[in-house]
Amino acid sequence: MDHQLLLIVGAALAIMIAASVFSRRTGVATPLLLVGLGIGASYLPGAPAIDLDPELVLAGVLPPLLYSAAVNLPVIDFRRNLRLISWLSIVMVIVSALVIGTVVYWIFPAISFPLAVALGAVVSPTDAVAATAIGRRVGLPPRVMTILEGESLVNDASALVVLRTAVAGLAATSSFSLGRTALEFGWAVIGALVIGGVVGWLTVLLRQRLDDPVLNTTISLVVPFLAYFPAEELHSSGVLAVVVAGLVTGALGSHRFSARDRQTQATTWTTFSFILESGVFLAMGYQVPELIDAAQGETSLGEIALLVLVVLVLLVVLRFGGLAVPALKDRYTDQNEQIRARLDQFEGHLDSMTPADDREDSRIGSARRRLARSRADVEFEEREPITARGFVTMGWAGMRGVVTVAAAQTIPAGASHRATVVLAAFLVALITLVLFGLTLPAVIRRMRFSPVSAKERHDAFRALLRQVGESAVDNLGPLESQTIDGEPIDPKLVAKLKDHILPRVLAGVREAPRFRPAVREQTLILQNRYLDEMRAALVAERSIGAYSSQTYRKVEAVLDDMERRLDLA
Template identity: 85%
Template structure:
């Protein structure tokens, strides 16, 4: 039996890799390939029957899957698009789940209202993986991709919270109460925010103090489960706690982790995410024939077809209706009024005279908020979401791995469970086929203006120059610095100012040769300036005058410099 399990795992990994390579070369969505290969594998002679329990999906697959997405999401993009992301991923998820639940229960009375709401919750979250992969290839604006990624992350958590309360309603002996569901939803969200934030913060502090890549990677693997299980024990949302922990880790890790730890984390979770997502679709395809057989005993082919078409039509209709409000609101906003308020706020700050250090710190913090407000307005004017952008956001409403995985968490033994799980899978499959295959052509049809490589390079050099100047301003002149209380040798100061430091601040990779007797002092000083540049980058990122891509590029360059200096 052990040999058979190892054979299945090895064959599954080989199929995942082959499907990914074929997808990249042909443009066919990898989930579709995996589902098809899974179906084919289920008909092979001697193919074993595999039963995946809901507990394994809910506690073993979804936490690391959501954490891997959250930890890599740029916080600046999430903040700037928070209003639209929260509208799509929280409000529209709840509305979609309830509307779909009500309509499905009305048209198919055999499906109870709680189970119908569970179906609505399962199919409501979008999956941005395929959409963003296509978008990067054909020139989708970065802000539209940021909205899709942020929506996909948060709506996974909110949909699973709704699913949790709906499943509780299925198990309840009394009738389903919308009021009770709302209260449970509120506590699930509030408790998850607190638990996820605390877990993320504490684990970042612990990993910051460890200088061991093995231990850091091990803790990184444990974080989603450390957040999930305590939240579940307190009747909060474990999956939302995982998302919050991931966002906190990603935000703090950019400043508190070493370059090596950040690189290890990115590689580890990208690999883990690939295996989990591919495995879920492959397993779903493998189980599909058995699921179809089970559904035949509960409903007819006509009823199942009607159910799938009704749910799909409602999803498309609700999504475009939900996007109409933000699209009209954004067009009506007057950015000049916001600029006027910011100018008035600046005049008020200029008139203030700090009486002590505390007031001076408050004024400095207020000026930073002012700069961030101006940067946000500039960003809105530089990268607005036009009607074409909203159309793409609506067209990119594909369902994916979370829909497939979450459907399996509906308790076994529930009446019409197989019908609902199969319907959810077929809806996800239709969206992947219909929207996934047509999205590239729709994006090309929109003809979005692209940012030139020269503009990206200029932004990179400008940000790098700014953080370098800030580092020099913060540390002061080289002549005034000391190492272990001793002044620096004048000849080394001259060499650093004329040859070495300009290369560090400019990000030049090839460092000049240095005599061994001054190497240690040179490395210490370079690391000192590099640390100051990281502080300046973190402060500038808090303002947000540049794109997240530019911040990542400068951070990657600083990481590369840090690794080379550590190896010196």
């Protein structure tokens, strides 16, 4: 059995790698290839039956996948799109679950109402893996990508809370309480925010003190489970706790972790996520034939086909209908001018104030930073608006995947028509992956989004780099006034730094400077001093958000590269 297990794992890894390579060459999304290969593998002679425990997927696979995505999602982009993300991932998930449950119960009375709601809950969350993979390749606007990723992070928690309540209704004489669902959802959110925030903050402090790539990466692999299991034990949302922990880690880690730690962690999590995501999609395809056989014992193929068709139609209607609400609101309500007028009035009030002491001066400075952030938010809305083409693309990107597959199988085994509902959820996920996944590239190209030109990206990068460099110089003061261990710097070294080395540091030149061993230590200290100030300035500027997330990441990558070169010097 051990040899058979090793053979299965080895064959699965080989299929994942081959599918990824083929996907890059052909443009077909990797999840689609893996599902197809999984179905084909299940029909091979001697193919073993694999029973994938759904709790293993929910508790062992889903937390690290969500954590990896949350760490890499810029918090400022998440905050700016929070209104639309909340609408899609909370309101529309609950509405979809209830509407689908009601319609399915009405058309198929043999399926109890709690079970029908459970079906609606498991098919309501979208999976952005395939959509974002396609979007990056064919030029989907960054803001649309952020919304899809943010939605897929939060909607899993919403769906699982509704599913938990529906499953409880199955065990309690098939009763379903909307009030109980609301209370449980409220606690799920509050508990997850607290637990995830505390876990993320404490683990960042620990990893900052260790400053060891191996230990930090090991701790990062445990963080998702440190957030998930305590939240689940307290009957909160473990999934949402993991997302919060990831967002906190990503926000704090950008300036508390060393460049080496971030690079090691990024490589590890990219590899880990690739294996987990690919494995789930491969297993999804492998289990489809077995589920069909199980469902035929309680429902005819015609009824299953009708059930799948009804759910698919409802999902499409609800998806586009749900997106039409914010689209119409944005079209007929333009608040930017009103917000800008209020900001101008607030700025005038700040200008008229004269601080009486340092404490009041600090409060005014904090208010000015909030003002700058609010202005940057308005400029962001005007620079990257969500057009009608963006809403259409988001509607078409509503594919289902990992959560639907795993959550469907957690429905109690004793429930009547369970196999039918599980198979319907699998087929819905499979059809959405194939139908929307194969056509999404053509839809995106048809929308003809206008990408930011290479010149604009380069100009923004140079402007931000220059800004953080000037801020570092202003904060540290002139070189002549600086000391190292209380001793002034050699005038010759000052001249060399000002004329040759420091301009390269401030301009982000990645070439490691050469200097005499006699002054190596002092030069490295001064360069690291300026590099630290540039990082602090980048963090301050990122909190305002006047530039795009891509620009911040590019400047951070330059600073990381400079840090690594200085460490090796």
